[in-house]
Amino acid sequence: LRMSLxxxxxxxxxxxxxxxxxxxxxxxxxxxxxxxxLYVMTGRAHIVGITGPPGVGKSTLLDKIIEVFRKEMKxxxxxxxxxxxxxxxxxxxxxxxxxxxxxxxxxxxxxxxATRGHVGGIARSTHDIIKVMDAMGKDIILVETVGVGQDEVxxxxxxxxxxxxxxxxxxxxxxxxxxGILEIGDIFVINKCDHGGADKxxxxxxxxxxxxxxxxxxxxxxxxxxxxSMGKGIEKLVAGIxxxxxxxxxxxxxxxxxxxxxxxxxxxxxxxxxMTKLQQQLSLNGELDRIEEALTTRExxxxxxxxxxMQKIMPR
Amino acid sequence: LRMSLxxxxxxxxxxxxxxxxxxxxxxxxxxxxxxxxLYVMTGRAHIVGITGPPGVGKSTLLDKIIEVFRKEMKxxxxxxxxxxxxxxxxxxxxxxxxxxxxxxxxxxxxxxxATRGHVGGIARSTHDIIKVMDAMGKDIILVETVGVGQDEVxxxxxxxxxxxxxxxxxxxxxxxxxxGILEIGDIFVINKCDHGGADKxxxxxxxxxxxxxxxxxxxxxxxxxxxxSMGKGIEKLVAGIxxxxxxxxxxxxxxxxxxxxxxxxxxxxxxxxxMTKLQQQLSLNGELDRIEEALTTRExxxxxxxxxxMQKIMPR
Numbered sequence: 224l225r226m227s228l229x230x231x232x233x234x235x236x237x238x239x240x241x242x243x244x245x246x247x248x249x250x251x252x253x254x255x256x257x258x259x260x261l262y263v264m265t266g267r268a269h270i271v272g273i274t275g276p277p278g279v280g281k282s283t284l285l286d287k288i289i290e291v292f293r294k295e296m297k298x299x300x301x302x303x304x305x306x307x308x309x310x311x312x313x314x315x316x317x318x319x320x321x322x323x324x325x326x327x328x329x330x331x332x333x334x335x336x337a338t339r340g341h342v343g344g345i346a347r348s349t350h351d352i353i354k355v356m357d358a359m360g361k362d363i364i365l366v367e368t369v370g371v372g373q374d375e376v377x378x379x380x381x382x383x384x385x386x387x388x389x390x391x392x393x394x395x396x397x398x399x400x401x402x403g404i405l406e407i408g409d410i411f412v413i414n415k416c417d418h419g420g421a422d423k424x425x426x427x428x429x430x431x432x433x434x435x436x437x438x439x440x441x442x443x444x445x446x447x448x449x450x451x452s453m454g455k456g457i458e459k460l461v462a463g464i465x466x467x468x469x470x471x472x473x474x475x476x477x478x479x480x481x482x483x484x485x486x487x488x489x490x491x492x493x494x495x496x497x498m499t500k501l502q503q504q505l506s507l508n509g510e511l512d513r514i515e516e517a518l519t520t521r522e523x524x525x526x527x528x529x530x531x532x533m534q535k536i537m538p539r
Numbered sequence: 540l541r542m543s544l545x546x547x548x549x550x551x552x553x554x555x556x557x558x559x560x561x562x563x564x565x566x567x568x569x570x571x572x573x574x575x576x577l578y579v580m581t582g583r584a585h586i587v588g589i590t591g592p593p594g595v596g597k598s599t600l601l602d603k604i605i606e607v608f609r610k611e612m613k614x615x616x617x618x619x620x621x622x623x624x625x626x627x628x629x630x631x632x633x634x635x636x637x638x639x640x641x642x643x644x645x646x647x648x649x650x651x652x653a654t655r656g657h658v659g660g661i662a663r664s665t666h667d668i669i670k671v672m673d674a675m676g677k678d679i680i681l682v683e684t685v686g687v688g689q690d691e692v693x694x695x696x697x698x699x700x701x702x703x704x705x706x707x708x709x710x711x712x713x714x715x716x717x718x719g720i721l722e723i724g725d726i727f728v729i730n731k732c733d734h735g736g737a738d739k740x741x742x743x744x745x746x747x748x749x750x751x752x753x754x755x756x757x758x759x760x761x762x763x764x765x766x767x768s769m770g771k772g773i774e775k776l777v778a779g780i781x782x783x784x785x786x787x788x789x790x791x792x793x794x795x796x797x798x799x800x801x802x803x804x805x806x807x808x809x810x811x812x813x814m815t816k817l818q819q820q821l822s823l824n825g826e827l828d829r830i831e832e833a834l835t836t837r838e839x840x841x842x843x844x845x846x847x848x849m850q851k852i853m854p855r
Contacts (some may be wrong), residue, residue, distance in 0.1 A: 255842050262840035278594070478835070485834035489841040490814075496845050497813055498806075500853055518801035519794070524578030525805040526571050529812050537816055537852060 229260035235298075235359050237332050244334060247351050250499075258351060261358035266481060268300070268357040269468050270381070274368045274407075275388030280414045281367055283451040284388060289325050290454075291461040292363050298330040300356030300364040302349060332356060347495045350381065350488040380407070381484040383477065384467045386460075388412045389428075391420030405431055408444055409467050412460060416448035440476050442467065501536070545576035551614075551675050553648050560650060563667050566815075574667060577674035582797060584616070584673040585784050586697070590684045590723075591704030596730045597683055599767040600704060605641050606770075607777040608679050614646040616672030616680040618665060648672060663811045666697065666804040696723070697800040699793065700783045702776075704728045705744075707736030721747055724760055725783050728776060732764035756792050758783065817852070 231239035246254035273281055285301060292299050325331040334352055336345065349366065356364050366382060387408035411428055413421050425446050432444055445463050449456035471477040505511045517523040547555035562570035589597055601617060608615050641647040650668055652661065665682065672680050682698060703724035727744055729737050741762050748760055761779050765772035787793040821827045833839040 259840045259842045262842070263837050266837060482831055482835045485841065486831050489830060489834060489844065492841050492845045493817065493848065494810070494814055496849055497817070497853070498810055500849065501809065501813070514805060515798055515802050518805060519798045521579050521582060524575045525801065525808050526575045526578070528805065529808045532809065533812055533816065537813070 265357040268364045270364045270383045272382035272385045279388045279390045287457040297362040300361035301333040303367045347491040386410045390415045411446040413448045581673040584680045586680045588698035588701045595704045595706045603773040613678040616677035617649040619683045663807040702726045706731045707740045727762040729764045
């Protein structure tokens with residue numbers, strides 16, 4: 224009796240999961256059927272987001288967090304962002320390579336998400352891959368995001384525990400980002416705390432958090448100082464992650480996040496499906512070419528063109 | 540005789556332009572009519588993107604670039620990203636404040652783009668605001684983007700000249716990003732060149748650029764070292780920006796970018812219009828609540844739900 228792809232994935236088969244994820248990225252239709260089968264098996268994993276500007280050492284931190292979770296016999300899924308290079312065909316450097324040591328461990332499944340080449344967009348791919356890892360039975364799913372784009376904010380809302388990583392002394396731009404991500408952080412990490420200024424940054428952060436609006440969940444976001452490259456501070460951080468999970472489960476806050484996550488995933492799938500279909504329809508008979516021509520010559524404006532198309536496809 | 544809002548904007552009226560942009564962000568319907576009127580007046584500005592990770596000093600660089608363009612009597616529009624803070628209601632810090640000195644100059648129009656609160660999404664807002672500034676008659680429009688998200692890549696494709704800013708010594712993560720943005724850069728800037736390692740970074744960059752695929756436009760992306768806070772290297776950089784523009788105009792490459800920009804703007808407008816309409820339709824009769832409920836209880840999966848909705852709204 225041969226197992227279906229979905230069955231293999233539920234049993235934790237990494238090769239089967241990788242194949243499905245590749246099919247998702249390539250827009251293979253049958254992948255959707257497998258995702259449908261898997262959906263009922265999801266909702267158990269603890270989904271942890273890690274965000275922060277480039278250069279703060281997220282990869283090294285991830286590497287060490289995986290290590291601590293594995294010591295506690297938890298299985299781990301990891302989604303990291305891998306900016307695709309046209310020259311190297313995918314940049315895998317220093318920290319990335321170190322993290323790959325876990326890939327020989329059956330209990331760890333690492334997926335590198337390219338920033339392009341996703342038929343349905345990167346946000347949709349992330350949601351889909353989280354579901355795959357969840358269905359595989361991973362206890363913890365770590366999702367790395369970069370930057371402060373709308374995609375990141377949305378994915379931030381889709382995790383159970385959101386970790387924001389900063390380092391001392393990156394200047395004004397960091398301040399601006401800090402302000403923007405304060406509200407999404409459940410846990411703050413000051414990495415490279417051996418560099419000067421870690422205590423000052425912690426003090427500033429604490430002040431900003433205290434000045435902010437009271438959270439509805441009675442959780443005081445803790446701030447951890449780490450030196451990831453030396454493994455310093457990681458066990459305390461992991462304990463903090465688990466404390467946040469416990470609070471959510473006690474207070475039923477987990478269900479609220481799960482609902483939010485379901486809503487966001489639904490909209491991403493709907494958006495990518497609608498836009499893919501529209502692209503197909505408009506590509507027929509060279510209509511898209513005519514549209515581009517009319518826009519470039521300014522014979523028509525895009526707002527009027529969109530209204531005309533909307534009238535055709537969604538007349539109500 | 541009173542002038543219409545569109546007429547005022549074409550005359551360069553900053554107050555009128557600000558009002559329109561506010562209306563765009565708030566999703567005011569009549570704003571679209573003004574955008575339609577303005578479209579025929581667009582297509583003349585030189586649109587310059589500035590991207591790079593946080594902490595490289597993009598704001599200071601922008602400030603100095605504006606200064607040099609103003610000395611040459613060019614009018615300038617600037618779109619900067621302003622991560623909105625729930626605590627401060629918009630973070631305006633150090634470098635940002637310095638740049639604001641230009642806002643008393645009639646020839647400069649600066650708009651701070653919040654990362655949230657755009658009814659149609661940040662990418663669509665950016666396209667719309669570029670059109671407004673273009674219609675105002677700005678010679679140069681500088682657009683700052685942050686991070687490496689899909690939105691950024693798309694906006695990068697919509698500019699005439701794309702500047703990538705780096706600094707020496709930000710570690711592995713920077714390397715990964717560098718690989719990802721190499722292909723979108725028409726011009727590279729190594730800022731804070733007074734810090735050690737600028738020459739080494741320039742050498743590395745040059746090597747990577749030479750190893751890469753030949754560009755179709757015969758343009759060799761130049762690398763400029765700057766120390767923006769001291770104004771060092773800025774005039775050469777601005778000369779490079781203008782050289783890129785001249786080449787594009789000579790070879791008719793400008794039209795290709797214009798067409799690409801029109802295509803991207805069209806898709807963003809279509810996407811946000813379709814999704815807004817869908818959101819309205821699904822919110823009726825509590826259908827959206829029922830969908831979320833079915834997803835959370837795993838009674839249904841999102842893929843099946845999306846198929847059902849697609850069948851209803853786009854049956855063909």
